Amino acid sequence: xKKIHDFNVYANHRLNSDTFILELKAPEKLPEIFPGQFAQLxxxxxxxxxxxxxxxxxxxxxxxxxxxxxxxxxxxxxRSLQKLNKKNxxxxxxxxxxxxxxxxxxxxxxxxxxxxxxxxxxxxKSLKNKNISPVILIGGHSRNDILQIKxxxxxxxxxxxxxxxxxxxxxxxxxxxxxxxxxxxFKKIYTCxxxxxxxAIGKFAKKNNIECEVxxxxxxxxxxxxxxxxxxxxxxGNKCVCTEGPVFNLKDLKWQI
Amino acid sequence: MADLKVKIQKLELKNPVMTASGTFGYGExxxxxxxxxxxxxxxxxxxxxKPREGNPYPRMAETASGMLxxxxxxxxxxxxxxxxxxxxxxxxxxxIIVNINGSTIEEYIQVAEKINELDxxxxxxxxxxxxxxxxxxxAFGTNRLSAMAVTKAVRKAxxxxxxxxxxxxxxxxxxxxxAVEGAGADSISLINTLLGMAINAETRRPVLxxxxxxxxxxxVKPVALRMVWQVYKAVKVPVIGLGGIMNASxxxxxxxxxxxxxxxGTANFIDPQxxxxxINGIEEYLNRHKIDSIxxxxxxxxx
Numbered sequence: 001x002k003k004i005h006d007f008n009v010y011a012n013h014r015l016n017s018d019t020f021i022l023e024l025k026a027p028e029k030l031p032e033i034f035p036g037q038f039a040q041l042x043x044x045x046x047x048x049x050x051x052x053x054x055x056x057x058x059x060x061x062x063x064x065x066x067x068x069x070x071x072x073x074x075x076x077x078x079r080s081l082q083k084l085n086k087k088n089x090x091x092x093x094x095x096x097x098x099x100x101x102x103x104x105x106x107x108x109x110x111x112x113x114x115x116x117x118x119x120x121x122x123x124x125k126s127l128k129n130k131n132i133s134p135v136i137l138i139g140g141h142s143r144n145d146i147l148q149i150k151x152x153x154x155x156x157x158x159x160x161x162x163x164x165x166x167x168x169x170x171x172x173x174x175x176x177x178x179x180x181x182x183x184x185x186f187k188k189i190y191t192c193x194x195x196x197x198x199x200a201i202g203k204f205a206k207k208n209n210i211e212c213e214v215x216x217x218x219x220x221x222x223x224x225x226x227x228x229x230x231x232x233x234x235x236x237g238n239k240c241v242c243t244e245g246p247v248f249n250l251k252d253l254k255w256q257i
Numbered sequence: 258m259a260d261l262k263v264k265i266q267k268l269e270l271k272n273p274v275m276t277a278s279g280t281f282g283y284g285e286x287x288x289x290x291x292x293x294x295x296x297x298x299x300x301x302x303x304x305x306x307k308p309r310e311g312n313p314y315p316r317m318a319e320t321a322s323g324m325l326x327x328x329x330x331x332x333x334x335x336x337x338x339x340x341x342x343x344x345x346x347x348x349x350x351x352x353i354i355v356n357i358n359g360s361t362i363e364e365y366i367q368v369a370e371k372i373n374e375l376d377x378x379x380x381x382x383x384x385x386x387x388x389x390x391x392x393x394x395x396a397f398g399t400n401r402l403s404a405m406a407v408t409k410a411v412r413k414a415x416x417x418x419x420x421x422x423x424x425x426x427x428x429x430x431x432x433x434x435x436a437v438e439g440a441g442a443d444s445i446s447l448i449n450t451l452l453g454m455a456i457n458a459e460t461r462r463p464v465l466x467x468x469x470x471x472x473x474x475x476x477v478k479p480v481a482l483r484m485v486w487q488v489y490k491a492v493k494v495p496v497i498g499l500g501g502i503m504n505a506s507x508x509x510x511x512x513x514x515x516x517x518x519x520x521x522g523t524a525n526f527i528d529p530q531x532x533x534x535x536i537n538g539i540e541e542y543l544n545r546h547k548i549d550s551i552x553x554x555x556x557x558x559x560x
Contacts, residue, residue, distance in 0.1 A: 002289040051319050222526040226286045228328045229317035
């Protein structure tokens with residue numbers, strides 16, 4: 001069931017020059033939140049920001065009753081969120097969308113590029129709770145873009161690529177040696193990141209017949225299936241990323257890969 | 258306690274607040290957020306004779322105090338609606354009004370005839386103002402003769418309350434309003450979205466896949482208010498006002514301009530509970546001004 005509430009800002013801390021973790025405290029007991037789900041945050045007092053902004057739920061703490069978001073400043077809305085402090089409250093619609101399907105078997109690879117790691121922390125945690133030890137591959141331009149490593153290490157083995165080679169292997173995530181091995185050890189891939197990256201991962205998965213789930217991002221007005229703005233083409237016609245996604249099985253998408 | 262009831266000819270509304278087509282799905286999208294039977298009415302997502310996939314992505318662009326959309330009437334067709342959706346929504350304790358669309362007059366008639374058979378649908382809104390479809394839609398609503406022709410044809414096929422939704426993308430909206438009134442419309446709703454566009458300066462490309470789209474939100478409110486006032490003075494049938502309503506004060510303004518009822522559209526996306534807040538706000542306004550019935554305010558503009 002979708003909820004709408006004012007949350008108090010519990011913490012807001014910078015991870016690097018343009019990325020921060022916004023932790024919000026719910027006014028009532030949190031419902032169960034599944035990995036891959038998102039929330040629509042209302043940006044207050046900004047005349048140029050009219051619509052809510054959708055963000056993946058990065059982490060949930062049922063004891064503190066908080067949810068966290070991994071946010072990169074890219075425009076007016078995100079800049080405004082970065083300025084929030086513990087005196088502020090913010091209106092949240094949540095939990096929205098479907099979630100990743102957890103596998104039965106081990107041998108799971110998570111691939112996150114840039115802010116695409118956002119939904120993968122809660123996924124890692126959920127996998128760990130099911131006694132699955134995932135491997136996560138995180139890619140970025142430079143070492144400053146590879147964030148939340150310590151958090152991920154609680155639940156996963158972490159592999160890294162940077163385009164400038166300042167951390168991990170040099171190159172794009174898709175060029176990581178894990179994809180070059182003679183026998184790819186993973187039976188399922190979950191990915192979230194730039195579309196080109198997800199398509200490259202998808203192409204690899206398709207070619208090697210590996211199940212792959214992707215978490216998509218689209219501009220949306222409502223976030224709960226009313227406006228029909230955030231569609232993606234699937235084998236069953238246009239589907240809303242907000243309600244029928246954001247997680248899709250690769251084989252249902254009509255990607256030209 | 259102030260009386261919020263209004264009438265659109267035979268159609269009785271418990272309050273003047275309805276939700277605009279295309280912003281409220283079939284109502285079910287909002288049932289987690291509030292009791293939708295509190296609404297005066299729900300205008301459901303536009304329906305066509307055949308299923309439509311709508312336009313390609315991107316379909317939306319945020320603008321200053323508003324948004325552009327180019328959804329393009331994505332829906333599963335009238336038969337799917339009757340078989341799968343109508344049974345789910347018919348017992349809501351509010352007026353469920355169906356917004357109907359077509360590429361040709363014949364298609365409008367076919368949809369109207371099928372909806373006419375549904376007991377729990379007390380009215381239709383004839384959409385001759387969608388800016389996001391290649392054929393039909395706004396083409397009917399921006400020409401006096403075609404607006405008259407489609408209204409007349411649907412009037413023959415449909416015997417309950419017929420609301421005609423007008424496009425603001427015309428030189429003189431009163432001409433179109435008078436034409437559809439003459440052709441048998443029971444009520445006129447306005448405005449549909451204003452044709453607009455957005456460009457990405459970095460890429461030199463349009464933001465929307467269709468290049469142009471429909472502008473809605475508070476950015477269009479002054480235009481909507483002006484047109485409601487003009488149409489109210491030009492016709493005798495009740496006017497339903499919409500365009501950028503965000504709060505109760507906006508509603509009161511539309512009613513003073515001549516609207517008998519209103520629709521809340523884009524605001525639902527930002528606050529899915531906005532309509533309940535608006536209904537409470539209207540009641541508070543009436544009590545504060547010691548007005549017994551909201552109907553006293555219809556067209557009460559003092560100039």
